[in-house]
Amino acid sequence: MEPIIIKGADKCPQCGSEQKNVEEVMNDLRETGLIPKESFKEGIAIQAALYDPTRQQVIATKFTIPIIQVRFEVCADCHTIYCTSVAVVFQQAEVARGTGRPFSPPQYKSN
Numbered sequence: 001m002e003p004i005i006i007k008g009a010d011k012c013p014q015c016g017s018e019q020k021n022v023e024e025v026m027n028d029l030r031e032t033g034l035i036p037k038e039s040f041k042e043g044i045a046i047q048a049a050l051y052d053p054t055r056q057q058v059i060a061t062k063f064t065i066p067i068i069q070v071r072f073e074v075c076a077d078c079h080t081i082y083c084t085s086v087a088v089v090f091q092q093a094e095v096a097r098g099t100g101r102p103f104s105p106p107q108y109k110s111n
């Protein structure tokens, strides 16, 4: 499925500044080599899988989970937090055999 993308503000809706704290910090991290140069080009996002574990939603062993991603910025001048985009992407998932759950539990080694 194609992602659903809703564009947000490209500058501060409060003061109109185009200076962005998140973008500046991410650029500094790229320049110092702490994150790869090609990572997080669209900024950072808060995201949540839209899967309700209290409801029986899984019939097939393979299914799609919608994931909502809210990207944001912080104005470098007035520090207003604002949304730069909202997206819904669709991730393919598979029920691990025998668990009945969409995600496998972490595997720990005993030694």
Ligand SMILES: [Zn+2]
Binding pocket: 012, 013, 014, 015, 016, 017, 075, 076, 077, 078, 079, 080
């Ligand atoms: Zn501002």
